[in-house]
Amino acid sequence: MVAGKPICILTWAGSEPALKSVMLNSHIDVVPVSESNWDHDPFGAVKLPNGDIVARGAQDMKCVGIGYLEAIRVLKAKGVVPKRTVHAVFVPDEEIGGADGMEKWVETDDFRSLNVAFALDEGLSNEENAYKVYYGERAPWWIKITAKGGAGHGSKFIEPSATERLVRTLDKFVAFRNSEKQRLAVCRNEFGRPLRLGDVTTTNITLMNAGVQFNVVPEEAWAGVDMRVAPSVNLTTFREQVVQWGAEEGTTIEFVQAFMSNAATPLNDGNLWWQKIRSVAEQRGVELDPEIFPAATDSRFLRKIGLPAIGISCIRNTPVLLHDHNEYLNEKLLIEGVEFYAQLIPELASVPATADA
Template identity: 60%
Template sequence: MTTEHIATQRFREFLRIDTSHPKPDYAKCAVFLEKYAQELGLSFQTIECVKGKPAHVLTWVGSNPSITAIMLNCHTDVVPVSRDKWTHDPFAADKAENGDIFARGSQDMKCVGIQYMEALRRMKASGTKPQRTLHVMFTPEEEVAGIDGMKLLVHSEEFKKLNIGFALDEGLANPEDHYKLFYGERAPWWLTLTARGKAGHGSQLMEPTATVRLVRTLNKFLAFRESESRRLKIGKKPDGSSFLLGDVTSTNVTILKGGVQHNVVPEEASAGVDIRIAPNVNLEAFKKQLEDWCREDEIEIEYVSTFWDNTTTATDDSNKWWTALKGVADKRNVKLDLEIFPAATDSRFIREIGIPAFGISPMRNTPILLHDHDEFLNEKIFLEGVDFYTDLIPVLADVKA
């Protein structure tokens, strides 16, 4: 009987811990990670900014701990599952004959956390002595916007003491033979637009009504949506390449509310809007534009959630971390596709406080299945990722101060 690779064993163990929302099993996850830290000879620390939602720091102190450390981030929570849509138990981590490992979190992003850890195992076995301290971070609540997770964590005194100078975080799978590397993100804004007007019988033509006011304003948002959609389809960047989703601003009406019955004109109507703002957009100017759209019809804007930083991490020779990462990719003959992450990850909170960060999940020739039914990652691709980090982490750890 062939013994399964130790990295695959740990990967499947991690996947079997049900950390799906709304009730992630963070307690069982903590037990697994503390035991893992002991196995690899790493120190283990827990930071709990919100009770019951712990972040764990597994640390290998470098030979020169006075210089800034490297952060290797992985979120522990995963999104819910619709079990009737899966052909495998989503928390059994079944492995098919061809090596496909089926589980929620196999791509997003428990694979990366284990790849970090197994790279450190190999480094220790080979006698590597990193100059910079390495912190493998396992953080909570990323899948619910990080409000009780990374958003608070980066401002904690415990985090500041880690002295982090550079961070790696998650990316996406790539169906092509490349790795996607994300150097920035769009700023997510969630708005509620509320209109008020005359109420009365549905047979009348009263002016102004809440619904007419709301629809007129939403049409402005949707016209902007159409212009950005057109730019995505046919627009070109200055270098002649096509725009990707992360390069444009997306707008979607996600909630509509109003009315009590068909023959009553409501006095109030509202809409929820999800906007993801491209990094090249001036956020203050964009806010003014939204408010100008709403002012004509006296629409009230509630900023349910906004993010006010769209900093990107440099991908040129001015950035020593980029140079190190690109050098490793070149040696491995892996092309990097540079993109703006279209959704949102914990990296935005890291960049916001001035720490450069890249998002990369080394999964090439792999369909993008995060949040999808039958999420899987092939064992061969997973182990290739361990190889990648085994090459990359020592280089990052020895980047000159």
């Protein structure tokens, strides 16, 4: 763990401590606010007459962390004892990439001592009447492309041209971008539903830099690209492909960040954790809508070390306002989440040992 960035673990001991544990994960940090764009104090948790609670973190993901704790309080009051030990875990820094939070922590003996078999984590709110269920994420890559060439007066044919080399390399990224955009528009996934953002790889040129003056040919040009690589892609092969795009045009490719895991938690009949989630949702008459998370959460570090992790926030019929102004959650959904977890946690804690890898 990193100094000044504590991780809080609340442990509810199970009746069969030899079994591996269930981890209920939530991050304690939030993204900043631009206060002038909010109708209420973003950290005041103001409740409006219709029950909407306006607060930074209302959707992302304080409702989930509070939901775990309230559910455990309700269950303890009823005298329930889980079979597996349950850890409610509160981690820092998720919003800035998790490097000093979950990423380092999963590599420690402290984490290993929890003996985790499965983790529940955050999801996203949904405008439709279903809970989104996240079973995988795309791998975030930041790529710097640098081109070098000759320098000189803007009136001549200076060869080789750094900017042309860069443009030709970027053309390959753009062509790939267009093919994925096309795939998103027309293709369907294995369940027959149209592809969503999380199913394809996005590419965006986010930084460009070259030159100092109109009549001076620059000897160097560089660009930054943000890619989110879909779980269906072989990361090693694709990384070689990207390096090749640069090599073909004489540019260098530097991976400023390349997360080399896009492991997903398959939602199949053999996944007993998923079966429990599905049956609790069914009993409660709630529809589930599984998909790949379009951005990134701490679950990627758990899946990378081979743990199954599923992200759910019990937020339906609500606009997606995480990181946005006037983030809110209706109190009915907060309570619905508590009830959902109160039903789900003992079920997860009774998954048989055969589920443990």
